Amino acid sequence: MTTPAMLQSPLREHSRILGLGAYRPDVIVTNDDVCQWIESSDEWIRQRTGIVTRHRAKADVSVIDMAEGAAREALKQAGIEASQLGAVIVSTVTHPYATPSAAAALADRLGATPAPAFDISAACAGYCYGIAQGDALVRSGTAEYVLVVGAEKLSDFIDNTERSMSFLLGDGAGAVVIGPSDIPGISPSVWGSDGSKWDVIGMSRSLLDVRSLSLDAEAAGSLAAVAGEFGDSEQKLWPTMRQDGPSVFRWAVWEMAKTAKRALEAAGLQPEDLAAFVPHQANMRIIDEMVKQLKLPESVVVARDIAEAGNTSAASIPLATHRLLQENPQLSGGLALQIGFGAGLVFGAQVIVLP
Amino acid sequence: MASNEEILAGLAEIVNEETGLAPEAVELDKSFTDDLDIDSISMMTIVVNAEEKFGVRIPDEEVKNLKTVGDAVDYIAKAQA
Numbered sequence: 368m369t370t371p372a373m374l375q376s377p378l379r380e381h382s383r384i385l386g387l388g389a390y391r392p393d394v395i396v397t398n399d400d401v402c403q404w405i406e407s408s409d410e411w412i413r414q415r416t417g418i419v420t421r422h423r424a425k426a427d428v429s430v431i432d433m434a435e436g437a438a439r440e441a442l443k444q445a446g447i448e449a450s451q452l453g454a455v456i457v458s459t460v461t462h463p464y465a466t467p468s469a470a471a472a473l474a475d476r477l478g479a480t481p482a483p484a485f486d487i488s489a490a491c492a493g494y495c496y497g498i499a500q501g502d503a504l505v506r507s508g509t510a511e512y513v514l515v516v517g518a519e520k521l522s523d524f525i526d527n528t529e530r531s532m533s534f535l536l537g538d539g540a541g542a543v544v545i546g547p548s549d550i551p552g553i554s555p556s557v558w559g560s561d562g563s564k565w566d567v568i569g570m571s572r573s574l575l576d577v578r579s580l581s582l583d584a585e586a587a588g589s590l591a592a593v594a595g596e597f598g599d600s601e602q603k604l605w606p607t608m609r610q611d612g613p614s615v616f617r618w619a620v621w622e623m624a625k626t627a628k629r630a631l632e633a634a635g636l637q638p639e640d641l642a643a644f645v646p647h648q649a650n651m652r653i654i655d656e657m658v659k660q661l662k663l664p665e666s667v668v669v670a671r672d673i674a675e676a677g678n679t680s681a682a683s684i685p686l687a688t689h690r691l692l693q694e695n696p697q698l699s700g701g702l703a704l705q706i707g708f709g710a711g712l713v714f715g716a717q718v719i720v721l722p
Numbered sequence: 723m724a725s726n727e728e729i730l731a732g733l734a735e736i737v738n739e740e741t742g743l744a745p746e747a748v749e750l751d752k753s754f755t756d757d758l759d760i761d762s763i764s765m766m767t768i769v770v771n772a773e774e775k776f777g778v779r780i781p782d783e784e785v786k787n788l789k790t791v792g793d794a795v796d797y798i799a800k801a802q803a
Contacts, residue, residue, distance in 0.1 A: 612763065
């Protein structure tokens with residue numbers, strides 16, 4: 368059969384980040400606050416994680432609220448109206464509805480309707496996954512401008528008395544607008560997954576577990592009567608974040624250093640070509656060890672937003688980039704290597720021209 | 723292939739580099755956590771460096787069983803055999 372000729376989207380050669388925005392919620396949680404919930408000390412937490420404070424959102428501030436704050440700043444900096452957006456992507460693992468998406472609500476609030484809108488679940492790699500998709504959409508001609516947001520309210524999914532992870536986590540949102548460019552602005556993304564390590568970071572239980580436990584608790588007349596089956600440390604019904612810290616650390620440093628090197632190679636760059644390195648802000652020791660493994664020269668500015676913001680999952684890279692540019696405006700136009708990695712396990716890395 | 727004495731010396735060097743502890747403090751009967759005050763994250767760094775130095779593989783689930791310096795030396799010696 369003969370195929371009638373049809374049109375496909377005309378390709379674009381280059382894309383880049385045109386604008387960046389951040390939203391940092393206003394509740395500051397100090398290490399001394401954390402020490403009310405777990406037996407530790409300010410010194411221990413600083414030494415082990417590099418974290419001094421983390422920002423957390425109040426009960427009435429949602430993932431969508433934070434995403435909106437960051438998105439408005441990114442649109443303003445890009446000089447783009449929301450109505451020009453060809454897609455809205457929100458990367459989050461803490462929007463508390465499996466459906467509908469945070470992105471659809473965000474698009475509507477911004478005035479981007481009827482732009483396609485969807486959420487992606489790639490945890491701490493979510494922002495780099497979003498950049499990979501935004502870049503592809505713009506260069507394939509599918510969209511002219513794409514909003515990519517990493518937004519997390521991890522404080523809704525932590526157990527303050529739990530020691531593996533909760534004390535590391537903070538809330539926030541970062542957003543960028545990606546659009547057409549005359550020069551290469553986003554290098555080939557090196558991204559992937561390793562589901563064989565599905566259980567090393569993630570929620571303590573599924574929503575189905577929550578449902579059956581709730582029913583059991585109702586029948587038994589108390590939650591305490593049923594929650595014990597999950598062990599003493601998981602007395603609470605609600606799913607919260609957990610990790611096997613040492614395994615994650617090993618993977619994050621040595622495997623991810625290889626991924627970061629591959630991203631540099633894919634970009635055709637040497638470490639000395641970089642102006643900045645913006646790794647996912649998981650733990651200062653991961654950052655320090657990665658810098659060592661990558662043999663980055665002193666001239667490369669390393670983002671260390673974690674000290675003040677904690678680990679904000681999908682929001683951490685854009686938040687850290689935002690601080691980096693506020694503190695070092697001369698880096699604008701320079702090249703930054705960014706790498707996200709986390710629950711899945713998933714990872715993504717690329718070099719971008721800083722807006 | 724390294725003798726147990728050589729493995730101990732190599733391990734002491736790695737521990738020294740990660741923690742600043744004097745190599746002679748790294749003795750076979752010392753516990754990594756209780757005696758040498760090495761936390762789980764530093765332990766992973768030591769393990770990865772030991773893997774590289776001795777050409778062995780020490781999986782995550784084995785690391786938990788390496789309580790003392792002697793456990794690590796034995797594991798590496800066996801893995802090299």
